[in-house]
Structure formats: structure tokens, C-alpha cells
Amino acid sequence: xxxxxxxxxxxxxxxxxxxxxxxxxxxxxxxxxxxxxxxxxxxxxxxxxxxxxxxxxxxxxxxxxxxxxxxxxxxxxxxxxxxxxxxxxxxxxxxxxxxxxxxxxxxxxxxxxxxxxxxxxxxxxxxxxxxxxxxxxxxxxxxxxxxxxxxxxxxx
Amino acid sequence: xxxxxxxxxxxxxxxxxxxxxxxxxxxxxxxxxxxxxxxxxxxxxxxxxxxxxxxxxxxxxxxxxxxxxxxxxxxxxxxxxxxxxxxxxxxxxxxxxxxxxxxxxxxxxxxxxxxxxxxxxxxxxxxxxxxxxxxxxxxxxxxxxxxxxxxxxxxxxxxxxxxxxxxxxxxxxxxxxxxxxxxxxxxxxxxxxxxxxxxxxxxxxxxxxxxxxxxxxxxxxxxxxxxxxxxxxxxxxxxxxxxxxxxxxxxxxxxxxxxxxxxxxxxxxxxxxxxxxxxxxxxxxxxxxxxxxxxxxxxxxxxxxxxxxxxxxxxxxxxxxxxxxxxxxxxxxxxxxxxxxxxxxxxxxxxxxxxxxxxxxxxxxxxxxxxxxxxxxxxxxxxxxxxxxxxxxxxxxxxxxxxxxxxxxxxxxxxxxxxxxxxxxxxxxxxxxxxxxxxxxxxxxxxxxxxxxxxxxxxxxxxxxxxxxxxxxxxxxxxxxxxxxxxxxxxxxxxxxxxxxxxxxxxxxxxxxxxxxxxxxxxxxxxxxxxxxxxxxxxxxxxxxxxxxxxxxxxxxxxxxxxxxxxxxxxxxxxxxxxxxxxxxxxxxxxxxxxxxxxxxxxxxxxxxxx
Numbered sequence: 001x002x003x004x005x006x007x008x009x010x011x012x013x014x015x016x017x018x019x020x021x022x023x024x025x026x027x028x029x030x031x032x033x034x035x036x037x038x039x040x041x042x043x044x045x046x047x048x049x050x051x052x053x054x055x056x057x058x059x060x061x062x063x064x065x066x067x068x069x070x071x072x073x074x075x076x077x078x079x080x081x082x083x084x085x086x087x088x089x090x091x092x093x094x095x096x097x098x099x100x101x102x103x104x105x106x107x108x109x110x111x112x113x114x115x116x117x118x119x120x121x122x123x124x125x126x127x128x129x130x131x132x133x134x135x136x137x138x139x140x141x142x143x144x145x146x147x148x149x150x151x152x153x154x155x156x
Numbered sequence: 157x158x159x160x161x162x163x164x165x166x167x168x169x170x171x172x173x174x175x176x177x178x179x180x181x182x183x184x185x186x187x188x189x190x191x192x193x194x195x196x197x198x199x200x201x202x203x204x205x206x207x208x209x210x211x212x213x214x215x216x217x218x219x220x221x222x223x224x225x226x227x228x229x230x231x232x233x234x235x236x237x238x239x240x241x242x243x244x245x246x247x248x249x250x251x252x253x254x255x256x257x258x259x260x261x262x263x264x265x266x267x268x269x270x271x272x273x274x275x276x277x278x279x280x281x282x283x284x285x286x287x288x289x290x291x292x293x294x295x296x297x298x299x300x301x302x303x304x305x306x307x308x309x310x311x312x313x314x315x316x317x318x319x320x321x322x323x324x325x326x327x328x329x330x331x332x333x334x335x336x337x338x339x340x341x342x343x344x345x346x347x348x349x350x351x352x353x354x355x356x357x358x359x360x361x362x363x364x365x366x367x368x369x370x371x372x373x374x375x376x377x378x379x380x381x382x383x384x385x386x387x388x389x390x391x392x393x394x395x396x397x398x399x400x401x402x403x404x405x406x407x408x409x410x411x412x413x414x415x416x417x418x419x420x421x422x423x424x425x426x427x428x429x430x431x432x433x434x435x436x437x438x439x440x441x442x443x444x445x446x447x448x449x450x451x452x453x454x455x456x457x458x459x460x461x462x463x464x465x466x467x468x469x470x471x472x473x474x475x476x477x478x479x480x481x482x483x484x485x486x487x488x489x490x491x492x493x494x495x496x497x498x499x500x501x502x503x504x505x506x507x508x509x510x511x512x513x514x515x516x517x518x519x520x521x522x523x524x525x526x527x528x529x530x531x532x533x534x535x536x537x538x539x540x541x542x543x544x545x546x547x548x549x550x551x552x553x554x555x556x557x558x559x560x561x562x563x564x565x566x567x568x569x570x571x572x573x574x575x576x577x578x579x580x581x582x583x584x585x586x587x588x589x590x591x592x593x594x595x596x597x598x599x600x601x602x603x604x605x606x607x608x609x610x611x612x613x614x615x616x617x618x619x620x621x622x623x624x625x626x627x628x629x630x631x632x633x634x635x636x637x638x639x640x641x642x643x644x645x646x647x648x649x650x651x652x653x654x655x656x657x658x659x660x661x662x663x664x665x666x667x668x669x670x671x672x673x674x675x676x677x678x679x680x681x682x683x684x685x686x687x688x689x690x691x692x693x694x695x696x697x698x699x700x701x702x703x704x705x706x707x708x709x710x711x712x713x714x715x716x717x718x719x720x721x722x723x724x725x726x727x728x729x730x731x732x733x734x735x736x737x738x739x740x741x742x743x744x745x746x747x748x749x750x751x752x753x754x755x756x757x758x759x760x761x762x763x764x765x766x767x
Contacts, residue, residue: 013489076279096350
């Protein structure tokens with residue numbers, strides 16, 4: 001039943017001319033512009049029918065429209081940027097707070113040391129190799145030989 | 157009375173946690189973006205392996221002596237650049253101020269380069285990579301015209317990243333995405349330098365070591381790519397004829413000088429935190445050799461990838477020609493392959509010359525593709541990104557590459573910021589009660605606000621200006637005065653005694669000769685040659701102008717007068733402090749010498765400060 005195939009201009013590659021006829025209207029050929037528009041819209045289906053692509057199946061005088069690249073709703077780079085900036089801000093806050101705490105501790109220590117020094121002498125005086133502070137602060141050991149009876153001593 | 161044991165004088169100066177941290181910081185400061193994108197380019201255009209000869213001569217007679225000088229100076233005087241030079245001699249105080257000024261100017265624009273790296277990094281997480289495809293035009297029948305005429309990578313760099321204007325006088329608008337990335341970069345710098353070397357010392361372990369890991373990964377992968385061997389052969393084939401060109405020697409000397417980050421004051425700051433008795437001679441030699449070895453090591457993966465890119469470009473060119481010929485002559489598929497292309501072309505040219513001429517085929521030459529050499533940002537953001545698209549798993553390679561560039565730049569930024577920070581801490585203008593965190597925050601904030609100018613449309617032209625004028629000439633002048641100052645004002649005999657006190661042995665003949673004669677002479681020659689080359693032709697720049705006839709070639713334009721004035725200002729401003737301060741002190745002394753009660757200050761010595 002193959003009746004509409006004519007051979008001409010044989011080439012080494014698979015190529016063909018075709019016309020589209022409209023059988024419902026007295027076998028007239030459909031004009032070129034309509035065929036072009038139809039092919040443009042259904043390019044994908046025609047390609048897949050031949051198992052070819054835009055690169056391997058070429059329609060002369062019909063340039064293919066290209067599909068735009070897929071773009072997510074939020075650009076990916078903004079998400080990555082958000083992650084990076086959160087990490088950095090967290091690091092800065094941590095270091096600043098740690099620095100403030102360290103400084104408060106150092107201030108407290110230095111004020112304690114100042115108060116101690118005001119009570120005793122300013123410099124550490126040394127008596128017989130023992131700092132006076134320890135002599136002052138530590139409770140003395142009562143020597144029983146000397147401080148035993150008050151009756152030994154004559155009352156004044 | 158018993159006497160408490162002698163305690164060493166605690167001067168409250170921060171210290172390195174260990175020696176390794178200090179060496180790593182110096183190496184990180186010296187090893188920067190230039191090792192990756194300038195040294196391989198110089199090797200390529202100056203005769204491959206033959207370039208190593210002037211490079212190592214310059215290293216031996218200029219790089220290592222100057223490095224040792226700076227490290228010994230900082231260690232002995234235990235002050236930043238301004239304080240150190242004021243101590244050596246008040247007349248030389250201008251050298252310190254000049255160093256400080258250069259560090260400020262370089263910090264400003266260097267971080268903007270890191271901004272671009274960060275922008276590419278956060279865009280590398282997309283599939284497909286945004287610089288691999290052109291966006292479509294309005295009616296979706298083809299690609300955006302600017303993109304189609306150049307390439308997708310060019311379009312992404314010039315339009316999507318920089319949004320560049322066609323002229324340096326047209327400022328354009330602030331690019332909000334670059335502002336975000338700039339803020340991020342300065343925040344990272346603040347995070348790492350918040351307490352001076354206490355924090356950079358910890359950060360340097362990552363930023364200095366990580367690039368070596370990535371370079372090794374790229375080396376292994378690069379060597380497996382097709383065409384890598386062509387690239388490497390092209391890089392290393394020595395062509396000794398180039399040594400006759402004095403330009404080669406000049407480039408070697410300047411490359412060594414800028415690569416080691418001399419005269420910034422950052423090295424003086426780093427070594428000032430050392431204990432006084434430290435072997436600075438060994439440190440200097442170590443840092444210089446590691447820096448040069450890194451340059452060589454980095455050029456291998458760079459050139460493997462460039463060879464791969466050239467080969468792929470060559471194959472693409474061949475394939476396009478093959479398709480046109482196959483279509484024109486209606487030949488069966490795969491009758492022409494890359495291997496028999498030349499045979500087919502000669503056959504067809506002899507039989508159908510008019511048809512072949514009508515096809516307007518591009519001549520494909522591998523050598524031409526290899527010759528497309530670029531240095532600087534073009535290498536990283538155009539050529540390398542193009543090569544990465546061709547590799548399988550491109551996202552991973554892109555992410556690795558840009559993190560590596562970021563670490564390399566960040567560790568250099570630490571040195572720059574330390575060169576700004578340390579002298580400010582010692583100046584008596586800043587009161588002692590200001591916490592370090594606040595001072596570093598103020599410095600980073602001010603630098604961020606000034607660097608916003610570089611996010612304008614014309615920003616990349618301004619960065620080129622800063623790089624060529626502020627980051628080159630003043631350094632040569634300052635280094636020259638450094639060597640002269642130490643050798644002839646402070647006197648080499650005193651300096652040798654100080655170095656002997658620090659390292660335990662007297663500097664040998666090599667150091668004496670280089671410090672006294674060879675290095676100053678070499679610096680003078682380099683300076684004169686540099687200036688001569690600059691003034692020979694009017695300074696021009698290459699502008700990206702889509703409306704230019706020769707587009708996608710860049711349009712060569714000349715700087716207008718007011719821009720030239722800024723260039724001269726940038727180059728002269730740091731240098732002018734050297735004579736100004738000397739003059740100021742001279743006048744002060746002349747006024748004071750009329751006053752009989754004036755007692756001259758006592759002579760300074762390294763041991764005196766520390767024993």
C-alpha cells in the first residue's frame with residue numbers, strides 16, 4: 001500500500017523531502033508555514049519517533065527553540081551564602097563573648113589582689129625566709145611552757 | 157635575706173604557641189594567589205624551564221637576604237614595622253610608615269579578589285555549573301548575544317559576577333551580590349584576626365595546610381587527563397634563547413620579591429612575637445625555599461589542566477570543522493575522524509577548493525590553543541573554570557579549587573592585617589584600655605566600607621590599578637631603604653652582633669656580601685628598569701566592551717588624566733613618607749642643637765633591650 005514514495009537526488013545520508021496532504025479536503029497539500037508551525041510545536045515527538053535528537057535530525061529552515069535551564073525558586077547560591085554567614089556570625093559572637101568573660105575574670109582577680117595588698121604591706125616583706133603575711137595570717141601555736149599558769153607571774 | 161631567683165622580664169607581648177605556628181604563618185603569608193596564577197604564566201612565556209635560572213639567582217641574591225633581614229629585625233626589636241624603624245633610627249621612621257601604608261592599600265583590594273573567589277565558590281553548588289551554559293535570549297531561539305559571541309565562562313565572569321562597565325570612568329552601580337560576599341569575606345577576616353596572633357595562629361593550621369592537600373589532589377587528577385603531557389611539555393621545555401631578553405630577568409626579580417611578601421611589615425610583625433633567641437637564619441631559608449617549591453609544585457597541576465583544556469579546545473575545533481565538511485559534501489557519518497582530518501582536508505582542498513573556501517573553516521592548531529596564556533584572575537575565573545566544566549564531577553572540582561584559592565588568599569590576608577594591626581597596637585595614640593577585639597573590628601569595618609568602591613561596575617579596573625601601582629613600586633623603594641638603613645645607618649657590624657646573639661653564630665660571608673652590596677644594587681637596578689618600562693608607553697588597560705567591533709577581543713583604552721593622577725598618588729604616597737620623616741627629624745635636630753641642655757638619646761642595641 002506504499003504509494004506516496006518517490007526517489008530522487010540520492011545521497012549518502014538519510015534525507016528526504018516530504019509534503020503533507022489533507023485527505024479531508026480533496027488531497028491538497030498543506031501550506032509550508034502551517035507545516036513549519038506544527039513541526040516547531042511537536043519537535044520533541046517527531047525526534048523521539050525516530051529516536052533522534054535536535055542535533056541528529058535537522059529540518060532545513062526550521063531552527064529549534066531551546067528549553068531554558070531549570071531554575072529553582074530560591075537561587076542555590078543564596079542558600080549556601082546563608083549557611084556560611086550564619087557559621088561566621090556564630091563564631092564571632094562566641095569569640096567576643098569569651099573575650100568579655102575572660103576580661104571580667106581578669107578584672108576580678110586583679111581587684112582581689114589589690115585589696116589583699118592594701119590590708120598587708122605593699123611589698124612582700126620577708127623575715128627569716130618566711131613572708132610576713134603567713135606569719136600574720138596563720139594562727140600561732142601556743143607554747144605551753146610559757147603561757148601555762150597565770151599565778152607564776154606576780155600581779156601588778 | 158634570700159634573694160628570689162632572676163625572672164626573665166615579662167613584657168606582656170603575645171607569643172606564638174609554638175615554632176611551627178610561626179613558620180606556618182610566614183609560609184602562609186608568602187604563599188599566596190601569585191604562586192598559583194603568576195608563576196606558571198611567567199614560566200610559560202619566558203621559555204619554560206629556562207626561567208628557573210634567573211628565578212633561582214634572584215632568590216639567592218635578593219629574596220633570601222631580604223627575608224633574613226626582615227625576620228631578624230622584627231625578632232631583635234620586638235616591635236611592628238613603625239616602632240621597629242623608629243627604634244633603628246628616627247630618620248628611618250618613614251620606612252615603617254611606608255610599609256604600614258602599603259599594607260593598608262593592599263588589604264583593601266586583596267580581599268575583593270577573595271570576594272570574587274567566594275562568589276564563585278557559593279555558585280559551585282549548582283547543577284549544572286552556572287558558567288557552563290549561556291542564558292537564552294528573549295524569544296528563546298538562541299543564546300544571549302553577548303554570551304554567544306564570547307563564551308559562557310566569559311559571560312559569567314564579566315556580566316554575572318563583575319557586571320563590568322565598558323570604561324573605567326563609568327562607575328556603574330554597586331553590585332549587591334558582591335557587597336554580600338565582601339561583607340562575608342571581611343567577617344571571616346575579622347573572625348580569624350580578632351585577637352591578633354592568638355586567633356590567626358589557630359586558623360593558620362587550616363588555611364596554610366589545606367591548599368597543599370588540594371594541590372596534590374589536582375596534581376593526581378590533572379596528570380590523568382588527556383592532553384596533560386602536552387601542557388607539561390609546553391611548560392617545562394627550556395628555551396634558553398629567552399635569557400637574552402632583559403625583561404625575563406626583571407620579571408624573575410620582581411616575582412621573587414612580591415612572592416615573598418617583602419617590605420609589607422607583616423614579616424616584621426610576625427617575627428616580633430618570637431622569643432628573642434630564635435634561629436632566624438634557618439627560618440628565612442626555610443620559608444624562602446618552601447615558597448619557591450610551592451610555586452613549582454603548583455605549576456604542575458595548573459599546566460596539566462591547561463594542556464587538557466587546550467587539547468579539548470583543539471578537538472572541538474576539529475569536530476566543528478568535520479561537521480561542516482560532512483554536511484557540505486553529504487559524506488557518511490564518521491568518515492572523517494580527527495586522525496585522518498588533515499589527509500581529508502588536503503584531498504578536498506585539491507579537488508574542490510571553492511567549496512572548502514566557502515565553508516570558512518577555522519584553522520585548528522594545538523600550539524595556538526596552548527599559546528593562549530593568561531595570568532591572574534583570567535587564569536582562575538575564565539580558563540580554569542572552563543577546564544573544570546569539561547571534567548566529570550565538575551561541582552566537586554570547582555568547590556575544591558575555590559576553597560583552595562580562598563585559603564591561599566586568606567593566609568596572605570592574615571599577614572597584611574597583622575602588618576596593619578601590630579604597629580597600631582604599639583602607637584601611643586591608641587589607649588591601652590581599648591580591647592583588641594574592638595580595634596580589629598574597627599579596622600575591618602573601615603576597610604570594608606572603603607572596599608565597597610571595588611564592588612562598582614568599574615571595580616575590577618580599579619583593582620588592576622591598585623595592584624599595578626600601590627602593590628609594586630612602593631615595595632621596591634621601601635625594601636631598598638630597608639637594606640640601606642640596616643647596612644649603612646644601623647651598620648652591618650652591629651647587626652651581625654645582634655644576629656649572633658640571637659642565633660648563636662655570626663652571619664657568614666654570603667650574608668655580609670649580599671646585605672652590603674648585592675641586594676641594594678639589585679634592588680636599585682630592578683627599580684630603575686621597572687620605572688623605565690612603565691614610562692615608556694602611556695598606561696593602558698583592556699576594557700570589556702560588547703559594542704566594540706573586535707568583540708570578544710578586549711578594547712585597548714588609555715587612562716584619562718585624573719585616573720593617571722590617582723595612579724601616581726598611589727605609587728608615591730607610601731614612598732614620600734621616607735624623605736618626609738627624615739626631613740622632619742633633621743629640622744627638629746637643628747632646632748634642638750641650638751639648645752645646650754639637650755642630651756642625645758643613648759645608642760640602641762638588641763641585647764640591651766632583652767637582657
